[in-house]
Amino acid sequence: MLASGIWGESGESLSGAWAAGAGGVITKSIGSEPRPGYSNPTIETYERWGFLNAMGLPNPGIDEYPREVDRARQSGATIFGSIFGRDAEEFASLARRMGSLGVAALELNLSCPHAEGVGTEVGQYPEQVEAITRAVVQAVKIPVIAKITPNTTDPAALAEAAERGGAAAISAINTLRAIAIDIRLRRPTLSHGLGGLSGSAIKPVGLACVWQIFDRVRIPIIGVGGIMCAEDALEYIMAGARAVEVGTAVAFDGIRVFARLASDLDRLLEDLGISRLEDAVGVAHRSLAAN
């Protein structure tokens, strides 16, 4: 699936990602009000493997966004609506509105690491995660997915909290809190300073979170973080994920990365003698237990 934050502000881009082979598309995280986000520089590139970004949750707001969802739905896309808010009440209100647009599920952005007052600040605390998830689940009929931050001592505790709140699934992980300093200018390279790290370097961290969460919740996990190729996707699946999201890889391999990943994964499963993807979910845990 197309991860939130990539190609997700415009309905036509969401349609484009669907047409290019994404199994589902997740919208930009939408809030109650339009947000311009932080001023540039908002992104730093690590050559061919990842990014540091502090976009600051720019989005047109829930009043304007329905027209983008409508446009995306015309393509027949399966759409998950991503939302963020300051508290359970705001999340629930947004959930009702996003939920009425014909999206297949909601993904709660509890984990954006660089926005004040939203994201990590609410999403670091299990009680908040549980309360927000419960409020959203009570507000809508569609499945609710909680996207977990890695920027905490016990991400699995957050996943447990979301499960208690009634989440249908967990997405793990969002970006890692990080920063870059320009030594000639003697200042951070991003205007906001701290940002979120994505791409290949965070894959081992994402895998560790999925690994731990798989042991402690029963609901399915969507793995995200540094997936660039079919092998990466299968690694997440063997760690415990049932599906995966891809974001950063779109920058390096283009929007066709989804179709390529899917066909490469088919071939990989065949090479490894795995007849169904479902058979591989969490299989690495069993090997460890057997030793």
Next chain:
Amino acid sequence: MRSVVPIVERSLETPSTVTLRFPYPALAAPGQFVMVWIPGDDEVPMSLSYTEDLKGVTIKAMGTTSRHAQELRPGDLLGIRGPYGNVFDVSPKKILIVAGGSGAAVLAPAAERARARGSNVAVALGATTGSELLFDRRFREMGCEMHLATDDGSVGSRGFVTDVAHFLLLERPFDVVWTCGPEVMMVKVCRSAAQRSVPVFCSVERIMKCAMGLCDACALGPLHVCVDGPVFDSRRLVSIPDFGAFKRDASGRHVPH
């Protein structure tokens, strides 16, 4: 990934326009842009007005960031990343350039390459008044045939550069039109050229953040200006309702041009 470079030259091109030159040897061709970070201020896309190792951007005073950029002096530092985007195909033999606003900034280096290959280049250059005609002398010195238009009639024809372009298109055949300027101007140019079945390439501008085709800030219909453009064949643009009508603000909302 970002280079921090010193400004080595600052030229006042017109009362409202300044060129800053800086060493940045990355290979670039006319049409491409760089993301320019004015430390302590914003980072914005700017088309390259000079594409050789000593690169240049030409900035018209529009808002706080462009005014800040104009205040910089040789020795001041800029953060540069890129170049990004696509290029003008400089192979056609009979080229009509239509430039308004600060559009000449991106079209002048393209004209240079075409002239170096022996192509005929006619330039319809427009401005509010004579002193604002950007790169008039630069175009002339490279051997372009000049057709000037000013709103106040102080230099050249009194009126719109689009009318001058329309007349030139009626008068003789061109292989291609290159245009850059206010979007409503480019829409008119596309219409005039279409009537004569001449292809048009437009250099389009949008708000940019990542400049790498990820964030949707520069989404134009199904396209991203930063990777699918900024140079667009008008045949692609004609089916995009936003072109000439709407752009997105920093939050992604549609706003009229």
